[in-house]
Amino acid sequence: MTSSFMGRIPVPILLGITMFFWGAAFNATDIAFDYAPAGMITFLRALSATVVLLILIPVLGGKIPRSRRIWFFALLVGLGSTTLSLTGLGLGTQYAGPAVAAVLLNSAPFFAVLFARISLNERIKALRGIGLVVGFVGVVIIVLSNPTETGSGGDFVFGVAAVMIGAIGYAASSVIVRYMSVREIETDLWGFTWAQFLCGTIGIIPFMLLSGDPWSTEWSAPGFWGAIAFLGIGAQLIAYVCFFVALARWPSGRVMAWSFLPPVVAGVIEIMRGNIPGAVTLLGMAVAIVGVAIVNHPKAEGADDHPVATIDPDAEHAVEHPE
Numbered sequence: 001m002t003s004s005f006m007g008r009i010p011v012p013i014l015l016g017i018t019m020f021f022w023g024a025a026f027n028a029t030d031i032a033f034d035y036a037p038a039g040m041i042t043f044l045r046a047l048s049a050t051v052v053l054l055i056l057i058p059v060l061g062g063k064i065p066r067s068r069r070i071w072f073f074a075l076l077v078g079l080g081s082t083t084l085s086l087t088g089l090g091l092g093t094q095y096a097g098p099a100v101a102a103v104l105l106n107s108a109p110f111f112a113v114l115f116a117r118i119s120l121n122e123r124i125k126a127l128r129g130i131g132l133v134v135g136f137v138g139v140v141i142i143v144l145s146n147p148t149e150t151g152s153g154g155d156f157v158f159g160v161a162a163v164m165i166g167a168i169g170y171a172a173s174s175v176i177v178r179y180m181s182v183r184e185i186e187t188d189l190w191g192f193t194w195a196q197f198l199c200g201t202i203g204i205i206p207f208m209l210l211s212g213d214p215w216s217t218e219w220s221a222p223g224f225w226g227a228i229a230f231l232g233i234g235a236q237l238i239a240y241v242c243f244f245v246a247l248a249r250w251p252s253g254r255v256m257a258w259s260f261l262p263p264v265v266a267g268v269i270e271i272m273r274g275n276i277p278g279a280v281t282l283l284g285m286a287v288a289i290v291g292v293a294i295v296n297h298p299k300a301e302g303a304d305d306h307p308v309a310t311i312d313p314d315a316e317h318a319v320e321h322p323e
Helices: 011-032 038-060 068-095 098-105 108-120 126-144 153-182 189-210 222-247 252-260 262-272 279-295
Strands: none
Touching: 011 222, 011 252, 011 262, 038 068, 038 189, 038 222, 068 098, 068 153, 068 189, 098 126, 098 153, 108 126, 108 153, 108 252, 126 252, 126 262, 126 279, 153 222, 153 252, 189 222, 222 252, 252 262, 252 279, 262 279
8 A cells, every 4th residue: 555656765754754743743732722622623633634635636646445345444444543543542631631541542552563463473573572662661651751630430431441442443453554465455545545534534523523512613713723734634644644654564563663752752842842851751752762763673573574565556666675
């Protein structure tokens, strides 16, 4: 699922672009909260990406899927990567607290490794497993160094369950994309991405209607639309396209480990804005970076890290060879 020009971009650059937008999304979401409830922000983030990509598909030379099989995969990926992950994060933040939600959502790489082992027989070397643990510990340190309110009682349990379902959905959808590449299920990158956005956006509608008052949105605020544009075009459209191409070329565990970096990116952005975090936060950022570096170390490569044929028949040069 790589287009010809996307296939020429090295995977680390693709993932770097994804992590930048996902890290910067924290600040953009915080801005949007001044104008709209979480449900509306989440819905508009997904909807704007869907609309923009639909307009761009003819320009990019993409094709909307016609096969029921491809639409089935798009439904699964959309529900996991868009509906469950975004609503799970929203509900988890609301009922369990942002710290708990951030930590639990970052457990997704561990689920991805498990699912890839079951469905694709992808094995993981001890060094890569250590890297995943180290990266996760880094995220925990970052989050816990910035104490925030947490929920309690039944609301807390509901929030934890919601974000865990989101993490599982995020992990499962990532492995499905990898599965399509390994099994050589041919589809167009742009058309498939649009199809899964559409499915995921429809799935968010109940959350949009039930999470706060959607009609309280300040539609005329330029700051609101600026934040939504960044979230939809950057954190959703560009980020997920790069992420999907990376998954078509690298094993699930290796790609998912990069998901530990958005909190680091968010911290770097705060530093650039003049807000220097404390020593513990800086330590967590360093630990997360070390964890991702370990996962991507050549000695962490396994026998199953062989290149796979891309499922885009026009992009045979896009195969990525392990170092």
